[in-house]
Amino acid sequence: MIIIKDHINSSEETTNRLQSSYNELQALNATISHEIKAPVRAIDGYARIFLEDYGDSIDNEGTDLILNIRTICSDTLTLINKLLDYTHFAEAEPIQEAIDLSLMIKDVFNELTLRYCDNKAIKLNMDKDIPFILADKILIKQVLINIISNSLKFTSNKEVSVITIGYEFKNDENIFYIKDNGVGFDMKFSENLFGMFQRMHSIDDFEGSGVGLAIVKKIIQKFGGKVWITGEVGKGACVYFTIAPQYILK
Numbered sequence: 001m002i003i004i005k006d007h008i009n010s011s012e013e014t015t016n017r018l019q020s021s022y023n024e025l026q027a028l029n030a031t032i033s034h035e036i037k038a039p040v041r042a043i044d045g046y047a048r049i050f051l052e053d054y055g056d057s058i059d060n061e062g063t064d065l066i067l068n069i070r071t072i073c074s075d076t077l078t079l080i081n082k083l084l085d086y087t088h089f090a091e092a093e094p095i096q097e098a099i100d101l102s103l104m105i106k107d108v109f110n111e112l113t114l115r116y117c118d119n120k121a122i123k124l125n126m127d128k129d130i131p132f133i134l135a136d137k138i139l140i141k142q143v144l145i146n147i148i149s150n151s152l153k154f155t156s157n158k159e160v161s162v163i164t165i166g167y168e169f170k171n172d173e174n175i176f177y178i179k180d181n182g183v184g185f186d187m188k189f190s191e192n193l194f195g196m197f198q199r200m201h202s203i204d205d206f207e208g209s210g211v212g213l214a215i216v217k218k219i220i221q222k223f224g225g226k227v228w229i230t231g232e233v234g235k236g237a238c239v240y241f242t243i244a245p246q247y248i249l250k
Contacts, residue, residue, distance in 0.1 A: 036080055044073035068111065078138050094136035094222050098249060101176075102130045104137070105165055108144045112152055121159065122152065127166035130176070132249040139219045146212035147178045147239045154182030154237065174248050179238035184231040216241070223247050 047069045055063060109124050133140070148163060155161035164179040216239075217227045224244025231237035 037077060040073050040076050040080075044070055044077075047073070065114075068114075072111070075138060075141065079142055094139055096134050096247075097137060099133050099135055099137055099140055101133055101140070102126065102128075104141060105130070105144060105148075108141060108148055109163070112145065112149055122155075122161040123163070125162065125164040130165070130167045131174070133223075133243055134247045134249055135223055135243070139222065143216050143219050143241070144178075146216050150212060150239075151178060151180035151182065151237075154184075155180050156182075158182065173242045174245065175240055175242050177238055177240045179236065181236045184233045184235050184237050186231075186233055213239075 047066050051063070051066050058066075105126060106124075113122050151163045152161060155163070158181060160181075162181045164177075166177055166179075168175050168177075213227070213229070220227050220241045220243070224247065225242040227239065227241045229237060229239045
């Protein structure tokens with residue numbers, strides 16, 4: 001009887017510690033969320049004011065750039081809310097909507113390459129057979145942003161950056177891939193790259209927080225998929241991810 005009672009007390013203590021840790025994590029997430037949301041909202045507010053006060057003085061291209069800033073701000077705020085929702089409601093199902101993945105890839109690529117103002121040659125090769133998918137637009141866009149931005153970052157020292165994006169159905173799996181001709185990495189580190197704050201290269205060589213691929217993995221798992229990466233030093237890298245059959249529209 002004493003043994004059983006001690007076991008129950010031990011279980012209750014463990015449960016209480018886990019609940020306390022969870023509550024602290026929730027509070028930390030809320031704080032971080034607020035600290036991120038505030039500057040994003042400020043950027044959006046300045047962009048809105050600029051359009052209201054000076055919209056008639058700029059050309060269509062300038063207006064489009066400001067509108068793109070507002071769109072990115074909106075997507076960022078939405079993403080923060082969704083990631084917080086996943087923390088609060090681990091079992092919550094993402095929104096499912098039809099996505100033209102080819103069009104989204106082009107939009108993300110164009111958004112990301114806007115920052116390269118030195119007329120650097122950046123080439124996008126894309127498979128024509130990429131299927132539509134049934135998924136959450138904000139989350140899938142974040143997957144593409146994280147992977148493609150890595151590809152652009154790690155090809156920044158190349159005369160011509162080449163990003164190749166494709167799809168294949170192999171071994172009963174819907175496999176998507178994003179390949180680059182960048183600096184690559186040593187494959188012995190590949191298993192660690194999807195952990196939080198894990199990096200391929202020194203921060204002195206390439207900027208970044210080391211959380212992008214961890215976010216990719218978390219999102220892809222929401223759609224029944226998996227993620228892996230291959231690479232070779234000096235010859236580039238390729239990120240693969242799968243999506244479960246029920247989310248593929250053909």
